[in-house]
Amino acid sequence: MVPLSWYILLSAVMFSIGVFGFLSRRNLILIFLSLELMLNSVNISLVAFSHYLQSMRGQILVFFIITVAAAEAAIGLAILIAFYRNNPTIKVDEINLMKG
DSSP: OOOOOHHHHHHHHHHHHHHHHHOOOOOHHHHHHHHHHHHHHHHHHHHHHHHHHTOOOHHHHHHHHHOOOOOOHHHHHHHHHHHHSSOOOGGGOOOOOOOO
């Protein structure tokens, strides 16, 4: 049986990679992927704690996180496609259309 600390370590590593990707990348699609990586790392830790504590609360919360992640991806990609039709770039530095 794999100990709980290994799952927590895996989750921390995945979350760190996601934070690094979110902060260092300028491509909007890679930023979305980094955000999904962070959400999935939280899901791993929630399932691990749920299994460790013999409770279903963590697994139920995972379904909500997956739902929010799917909605975020769908809305974000729809906004990106709509923006890309007018301005053919997906670099965050060049997207300044919504500045006041």
